[in-house]
Amino acid sequence: MSAIMMSGKALAEEMNSEMLEMVNNLKTKGITPGLVVLLVGEDQASQTYVRNKAKRAEKLGVHSLVKRYPNTITEEELLNEIDRFNRDADFHGILVQLPLPKQINAEKVVNAVDSKKDVDGFHPLNMGKLLIGKPDKIACTPYGIMKLLKRHQIEIAGKTAVVIGRSTIVGKPMAQLLLMNDATVTMAHSKTQNLAEVARTADILVVAIGRGNFVTKEFIKPGAVVIDVGMNRDADGKLIGDIKADEVAKVAGYLTPVPGGVGPMTITMLMYQTIESAKRI
Amino acid sequence: MSAIMMSGKALAEEMNSEMLEMVNNLKTKGITPGLVVLLVGEDQASQTYVRNKAKRAEKLGVHSLVKRYPNTITEEELLNEIDRFNRDADFHGILVQLPLPKQINAEKVVNAVDSKKDVDGFHPLNMGKLLIGKPDKIACTPYGIMKLLKRHQIEIAGKTAVVIGRSTIVGKPMAQLLLMNDATVTMAHSKTQNLAEVARTADILVVAIGRGNFVTKEFIKPGAVVIDVGMNRDADGKLIGDIKADEVAKVAGYLTPVPGGVGPMTITMLMYQTIESAKRI
Structure with a gap:
């Protein structure tokens, strides 16, 4: 058994076509x-x-x-x-x-x-709107991950989600987006005890800690959806994620590859939010 | 064995003295x-x-x-x-x-x-500052709960916290405050499955769901710190919390009573933030 790969590259391509059409529509309106x-x-x-x-x-x-x-x-x-x-x-x-x-x-x-032009989604007012549950601009990486989950028709409501890493631009907004979609969400981080055990409760696991190959198969509930936000370089300069992909792929149900998983979605959502912003003018 | 009662009434009295002094100091400065x-x-x-x-x-x-x-x-x-x-x-x-x-x-x-005068802490900009981890004005009820935890020298870092209820004015800011203090935080709610089981992982359990006597001893890890934000009326019109206090008190290590627990802290923090706001002018 091997996890289904969730390709951000493929979704980005799909969204490119969609966005091209959005832009063309806007242009006909001047x-x-x-x-x-x-x-x-x-x-x-x-x-x-x-x-x-x-x-x-x-x-x-x-x-x-x-x-x-x-x-x-x-x-x-x-x-x-x-x-x-x-x-x-x-x-x-x-x-x-x-x-x-x-x-x-x-x-x-x-x-x-x-804040209306904050297509990165980093402005505190946009962060606050997200916390309140009425998001406008959203941090691009977690927003892209939500698109990936939806594209693969991952059920979120009622599921257990664990987010490892609590950065302002990934972990925290990610947790809020999953919560908005009715997951039960645990925010874990460097001070979390028994991290593998906590991670293993997750139907949906998002890892954004910036430590190469940190998450091993012991962190994974069989069949879980596993999202790797990591972008690290190994000793040979090769791009690797936070997740030890080869062994985790044998336990997880879904996995995002590195590269070609979450990475391409960030810039995609930046463009998407720019176009959406133009639609509202 | 019976839980130590965390009196918000007593802490509010203490803080009143502190605040009186703050106000007098301000008045000497005009x-x-x-x-x-x-x-x-x-x-x-x-x-x-x-x-x-x-x-x-x-x-x-x-x-x-x-x-x-x-x-x-x-x-x-x-x-x-x-x-x-x-x-x-x-x-x-x-x-x-x-x-x-x-x-x-x-x-x-x-x-x-x-937002600088938003002593309630409800403004999205203040919510955003909290999410970013640089809070200014904070929603008064969770802020008051943090004061109660500190007053009783409850260790938060590295502990497992569960917040049941995800309202904008209590549950969500509460989870952020616990996270800022290095707890591993789970946000649970009406869509959470096996709620009692999730709650039972908590060293610190905060309940804000508005359902009288909903949380029974099955939700409680022995020795846990249990915070009851509920303010409900029973059939006789008596004020009751979300927690079945009589049985939970036998399992928990600490418990806030209703009334006299969290309730008095909310208005206290409103005054505190008003005075703090005046200090900054």
């Missing part, structure tokens, strides 16, 4: 969805991420602009730029690529983005 | 903490709640104003009133007594209160 990405400094990883986002936007007919600023930009200057894009009707999504240089308070910058 | 309560219509229960809040404020030297509006007030008129108090430096806390009449969108009204 609206072109626009996304501006603010990039400060020369961080290599950030450059790559931003390039990928711009490429994807272009593929979907979303107008994208990458605004580059020197590493020496002041907080005030950056806040002024955000204010400008908040008021610019051509852009329905604003993304500030993190990390930011030390002289800038990242929290303040994230909070300055108009 | 600041009098101010709370305005907006009351629409003639709802009997609301009248009582508002009276109690005003009485408590007076006792602590907090300036309080109860603004009454007829049941026929429009949403726009009420929003204008809120705007006025948002800008009135004499008031550090604004509380809109719920429920509101049908013609008024309660969500819109709650969102209109300046």
